[in-house]
Amino acid sequence: MRITVFHNSNAKSVRAAADLTNKLKQQGFTVVKDDPEIVITVGGDGTLLSAFHEYVHILDRVRFVGVHTGHLGFYTDWRDYELDELVASLKRDDNEKISYPxxxxxxxxxxxxxxxxxxxxxxxxxxxxxxxxxxxxxxxxxxxxxxxxxxxxxxxxxxxxxxxxxxxxxxxxxxxxxxxxxxxxxxxxxxxxxxxxxxxxxxxxxxxxxxxxxxxxxxxxxxxxxxxxxxxxxxxxxxxxxQRIAFASYRHMHFWNRVEDAFIGEKQHK
CATH class of the missing domain: 2.60.200.30 (Probable inorganic polyphosphate/atp-NAD kinase; domain 2)
Incomplete structure (x- = not known):
């Protein structure tokens, strides 16, 4: 599998991207810049937006995965301390995806x-x-x-x-x-x-x-x-x-849970 690791310039993101790249190579993945099958973004929603426009010409054959180095975003299902779990999910990849308009x-x-x-x-x-x-x-x-x-x-x-x-x-x-x-x-x-x-x-x-x-x-x-x-x-x-954008659906948060987490915070239980 050909994977691109796309990150922003934040120091935490740079470190996480380097760590992820090493883990991917150790597990036999091919880390590339051009013509990837999966693009993993490391940063936040803005980073994923940048990656989307970078690879917009190959949307029909690429899936995205978002890793957040701050608070959980709308396009990022993984945190920077979960890289081992992410790589393990990639090893079990069965090409499943969820796509959005x-x-x-x-x-x-x-x-x-x-x-x-x-x-x-x-x-x-x-x-x-x-x-x-x-x-x-x-x-x-x-x-x-x-x-x-x-x-x-x-x-x-x-x-x-x-x-x-x-x-x-x-x-x-x-x-x-x-x-x-x-x-x-x-x-x-x-x-x-x-x-x-x-x-x-x-x-x-x-x-x-x-x-x-x-x-x-x-x-x-x-x-x-x-x-x-x-x-x-x-x-x-x-x-x-x-065209549609496709995300690898290893662990995709339910949309309304994502909305609640982003705008309301901890759920209030009566």
């Missing part, structure tokens, strides 16, 4: 005939830097609302617990094949009205955002935590991607 982001830039595609594991946002953002929002080619505010966020079910939650979005179970649109500080008064609530869109539907062309040079789009190259945007289409 991804967000397809199709962007049309001014002056380009073709769209540029990105994949997001968590979310994509569109914001305006220096003034109120104005944009028309279409759902399945029908005008839904004319938005005014700070920005818009479209998230995956797994990404619903990230930035989406912080702006008032709902938490979706990752088995749901859906995407969610959440408004960021929308303006609602007698003149301008939006739904001002999260919208969950089915997998056979799509969301189009058309920013006001008069301010197209002032918009910033992000894909996960990465800012795309600043270019004038004429339209963005969001939909469920054909």
């Amino acid at each position: 991804l967000l397809d982001v199709s962007v049309r830039y001014a002056g380009d005939n073709a769209s540029t595609h990105y994949l997001a594991l968590n979310e994509s946002t569109l914001k305006r830097l220096s003034a109120t953002m104005v944009a028309d929002v279409y759902i399945r080619d029908e005008l839904f609302e004319s938005f005014r505010g700070d920005g818009l966020c479209v998230s995956t079910p797994t990404g619903s617990t990230a930035y989406n939650k912080s702006i008032g979005g709902a938490v979706l179970h990752p088995r749901l094949e859906a995407i969610q649109l959440a408004e960021i500080a929308s303006i609602n008064n007698r003149v301008f009205r939006t739904l001002s609530a999260p919208i969950v869109v089915a997998k056979d539907e799509w969301i189009d955002i058309y920013p006001d062309p008069k301010a197209k040079d002032d918009y910033v789009m992000t894909v996960d935590r990465f800012m795309t190259k600043k270019r004038p945007i004429t339209a963005i289409r969001y939909r469920i991607a054909k």
Whole structure:
């Protein structure tokens, strides 16, 4: 089995990654950088996001495993003191996996005939830097609302617990094949009205955002935590991607247990 150990620059992560690499080699695994079968990330959820974008071109043949060197994250099922148990699980690997939906982001830039595609594991946002953002929002080619505010966020079910939650979005179970649109500080008064609530869109539907062309040079789009190259945007289409991300299911925490652990803490027993 070909395994990549992908880590961040934190000293604790660097030590854990080196220790894990040695343990893998001792057990006969091949540790590689290119074309892995499994990518083990050591760090946190941000590290896994970076690894996802590094290996996004081989999602059809790679599985991910997350090792956390801090608090347990949403994409990390193992802790840095459990490396022996992780390696033992890899030895028993039977190719089982659990997969989650991804967000397809199709962007049309001014002056380009073709769209540029990105994949997001968590979310994509569109914001305006220096003034109120104005944009028309279409759902399945029908005008839904004319938005005014700070920005818009479209998230995956797994990404619903990230930035989406912080702006008032709902938490979706990752088995749901859906995407969610959440408004960021929308303006609602007698003149301008939006739904001002999260919208969950089915997998056979799509969301189009058309920013006001008069301010197209002032918009910033992000894909996960990465800012795309600043270019004038004429339209963005969001939909469920054909590709999915796969995690090796050696020990995958139940989603709602993960949510409870991350946001509520120790369960209160009456």
